[in-house]
Amino acid sequence: MRKVTHTAPMALVVEDDAADRARAVALLEETELDVITCASGEAAVEVLQSCGDDIAMLFTGVSLAGEMNGVELARAVGKLWPTVRLVVASGSEGALRLPEDAVRMPKPWLPLDVLMQAHRAVRHPDPAVA
Template sequence: MGRSKPFRATAVVVEDDAIQRDMIALLLEESEFEVIQCEDAETASLAIKMRHPSFLITDVRLSGKMDGVQLARFARQQYPSMRVVVISGQAPSSALPDGVRFLSKPFYPTTLLREAAR
């Protein structure tokens, strides 16, 4: 009889810089998350609809028509209990939705993991 895999929470990482995206994904995977990587908000919004993740981390600046703040707003509207973190080297130019946290780049890995575990 096969062994079932333990439940792993799902996280969506949205970052258009592939190296940063891979580093964040690796950090979360080592913390027992199943990670979906996206380089734009449009792809991430589809992943959110289809996979119902518990955690979203997104850069503010993204390629495509939607930025990270708009994606955060979409995610919180779809799933109000989803933990959402917006990251950027600069403060976002528009207000973040209620419950969305901001981390300034560069950030410590432990800070991100603390946000993921909230």
């Protein structure tokens, strides 16, 4: 697969619900991040394989189209692209087995919380920084 290099840092929004995806995109487009969207984890992995070095933030829901869910996607991204800030939105109160540096955001999420994570993704590329 061909590598793509992009000048601005990017956010990858992965959400199967079109309304939630559009709301996240509208917010993130107001930041320094360029935005790419996908409905499935498999499509997100393809995007990451082509331009993962340019992705600063992954914003995903737990339920996704396709075989891979958001938790599995976050684990894969945490392992293969450790500099990406992981944000997982979940409407479930149950325990999610997320990577240690992933941020769990309750659904419905607040716009300010998303904007804060975008800011941290750009200003603090090391996900270990809170």
